[in-house]
Amino acid sequence: MSPSSGPPVIFDTARRTARLARSDPRFASADFLHARAARNAVDSLDTLLREWPEVADLSAHPGPFAAALAESDAARKVGAVKTSGDRASRAGPGAGPLELPDQSQDLIVSLMSLHWANDLPGALSQIRRALKPDGLFVGTLLGAGTLKELRGVLTEAELEVRGGAQARVSPFADGYDGAALLQRAGFALPVSDVDRVTVRYPDLLALVRDLRAMGETNVLAGGGRPLTRAIVARTAQLYAERHAEPDGRIPATFEIVHLAGWAPHESQQKPAARGSAKMRLADALGVREQSGED
Template identity: 45%
Template sequence: MAATDRTESVFNVFDRNMKRKQKNWASLQDNVQDCDYLKEEVGARIADRVFDVARQFSFALDLGSGRGYVSHNLTKETVEKFVQADVSEVAMKKSVASEIPAVKVVTDEEFLPFKDNTFDLVVSNLSLHWVNDLPRTFHEICRVLKEDGVFIGAMFGGETLYELRCSLQLAELEREGGFSPHVSPFTAVNDLGNLLGRAGFNMLTVDTDEIQIHYPGMFELMKDLQGMGESNCAWNRRSLLHRDSMIAAAAIYQEMYGEEDGSVPATFQIYYMIGWKPHESQAKPAKRGSASVSFGDLRKVNEIVSKSKKDES
């Protein structure tokens, strides 16, 4: 498990033990499925990307699986067997039923207890934003993948919940003369490609998407975030929110972002990433200087095509 003592380290932003408790608590609630809508949607989109790969995977890892939001959207014709790995033992016990046989392993995403070259496929659905050492985690994923194996994942991006962050900050500045972080920091999309490349992946694809969900008000949004197990677990979080500041934040949220029907939007930015572990069979970029046409000649392409047609006739 990741260290849970507060140390001065750039890789110790989150209290991983607190995150395990939050996810366990959320999974024990009777209405846990009512808060699964976001992870279900992104899990289905990850599954679509797996279907786009024209092959059958014999052995796959669902890293930060939670209640199995990816695996139950896949079929045995695509993945023969899954290992579901998560820091929350309760979440995995309440996994959504799937036709794919699965083995459940309680582990931290930062320290994978698997041998090198074990899996054909690794997927990860909205869990890596709570990892302290993301470069190490990407290295671990690459290590446990077989050559020509693929990693397909999704994580929250930097614009996630900007409405909530702005409202809370403005309210605390007004009522308390300063503000504290209430939403965890997120990785920038520009960093993902570099981190994946440094971890050993090639043929990288990184794209972004936004999902906007409407809620009756700010308090309903925060209740659902808690039900998702997505409450802040940063070490520098405030353990107590003043009532006056919360009421002011809800009013600011409504005033700045409210819709005509009285609802308020919450934006979730999603980064999707695909990376392949290198193999000699994969296509390789041409050597530098091997091009037979200069970029400067592109403006003459119509002239070249017309001349070629005349020569043929």
């Protein structure tokens, strides 16, 4: 296969892996999004009358799921959770073969990692093949509304200071395409839901510190010119002017897309009319939707 016929290379996986490793010592100071995603995943499992003896966690930061599970009644239904793959494979999902045999897992979890996949449908297809028939996948990724405030003011500042701008914030997937992505990857009964979280910071530098601690800073492929102090200063000024609240704090939006899908099995109910896969995940799994500000 020629390079041009494969999926586009959006992210530099080597840089992503290095930044993820550097984030480890600080991750606990900014793990609130991962903890929120993990709680939602565990709550979903708790509502289902099933057991999952073979479980793999593909998350770049696997700790939050294990911690949430340990505090839940769902722990009695879930076997020992394996952290699958090395740092690079979890940093860039789908970059290489999934280190799980086909039809080997009852449950696969991937939290806050799939938005770094260069080939998201391919990564989801690998996960589906690793599930036993009627096995469950539960995942989350950041959606298109994430960091919308930063994206706008950073582009404006760079245009103003440099006369041109390049992409600096990842092109996140639209959360409402989640069920369609699962269908494309061969999952049955796919569902998707979006959880929007607004986090308030004293200033831009505080937001950047959290992004670095999460390992979520820019690793778009192709490099590009680095930001200058003048651009960063102008970005901070515009952020405050455009978005600051009465107390001076600035909001940052994060959009967490929750996904769930089953490996096909003849015992499963048949899908309803076309378009029904876009139902809310909270309704499909019978759990309370999380929303609001943190």
